[in-house]
Amino acid sequence: MNNQLKSMEIADPSAGCFGHVIDPETGEELPAKAAQVMEAGSKLFTEQGFGAVSMDQVAKAAGVSKATVYAHFQSKEQLFVAIVRAACLSYAENAMPEVRDAPDMRSALTRIGHSIAGFLMAPRTMAIYRVIVAEGPRFPGLAQGYYETGPRTFKRLLAKYLTEAVEKGLLQIDNPRLASEQFCSMVRGPLYMKVLLDLKDDPDLLDTNTVVDGAVEVFLRSYGPK
Amino acid sequence: MNNQLKSMEIADPSAGCFGHVIDPETGEELPAKAAQVMEAGSKLFTEQGFGAVSMDQVAKAAGVSKATVYAHFQSKEQLFVAIVRAACLSYAENAMPEVRDAPDMRSALTRIGHSIAGFLMAPRTMAIYRVIVAEGPRFPGLAQGYYETGPRTFKRLLAKYLTEAVEKGLLQIDNPRLASEQFCSMVRGPLYMKVLLDLKDDPDLLDTNTVVDGAVEVFLRSYGPK
């Protein structure tokens, strides 16, 4: 029960992730200056929130004139939407690790659990989530887009994996989507608020290993074979 | 397995909840006008977010002059903090139902599960959460205060209940705090994003009964006696 991964390295593609983005509207590659603007905007918006950042700040941080910003983006809102959309694209793939070589179900689930935990608590993930929750209501469609490219995609990947395990007789699950949600929630729930609310020294907080091992244990006792 | 509560009525104390608030600073009861201001501010802030609401709007909605607003609250920030703090106070007690009369563990947990689900998805709860996530970073201590009076208190209540059940031989749990987190998470996780992100018609979404029954089932298979 102690096969945790020691340090979970989650690639944080914050830097440079707007380098070669394809504009979904035109299908063309993003000009260098536009990428700079998105880069800077991403950092500022996720650090301070949409409302607290001025376009002057964005331009300055991007090392670009304000006129250039408006040459590439119609408005502050459109810049924001473009940034969030681009940031969501690489979400789900990063969270599901390779587990084909795992010796058994317990170690596979443990690895997945640590991957979820590490991914969810990465600064970039938290920043996107915070911004979506905060500004979602004011940007119709943004939250939906986030959910579909992000959490939903990941949960489907996990449900698919579980279904395969059932077919191999390694698990017994009648509702894999529910089981997938349950496993994610048991890992995520006890941990994410700590980071989200920046609670560093609350005595009630559980550490990652306890949470992941606990989730795996409960999951296997419910859905394990026999 | 079908003893769900049909419609879970969660009292939404949005209206009038600032009527007789005691100021934690002075220990005195809040003047009527101040309560009106907090009432109006609460509605506006939770609907539109801190940044999007002007003090003129608050004054107007409260049916009060702006000078009066500033007579009671030093600044917009302080008004906001006062509102959130007051709103958090009645958080935890509302979420934990009475289950002493429940015939067995399954029905008790099912009732608790539905209570959690109903409480979490109440507009007022969601609104507070959204505002905390969105504005937390800019108001030091606010998120901590929310967590301590809210989620943490509830989870402790549940952990205490579970511990008592263990002592009666109804459950087998070595880490009740972890178990409490797991149960809450399994109920909350699959449901809250639907409301948070306003996803009405996603085909992957599970309904409340499925989620609660699933959580109870998994919980009992893991922690149930023998």
Added chain:
DNA sequence: CATCAATTGAACTGTACAGTTCAGTCCAAT
């Protein structure tokens, strides 16, 4: 009725910011 505190309404100050404009610069392609 007189007093006094709370409240009102309206005008005012200062600032921050979205978005525009434009003359001038840079640079790559011809």
Added chain:
DNA sequence: ATTGGACTGAACTGTACAGTTCAATTGATG
């Protein structure tokens, strides 16, 4: 060398808003 598109920097417009001020009004109390 010239042309043309992208970029700069700086000034400018208009607006929204936090917070202030104050003379006039209200209303409860003695």
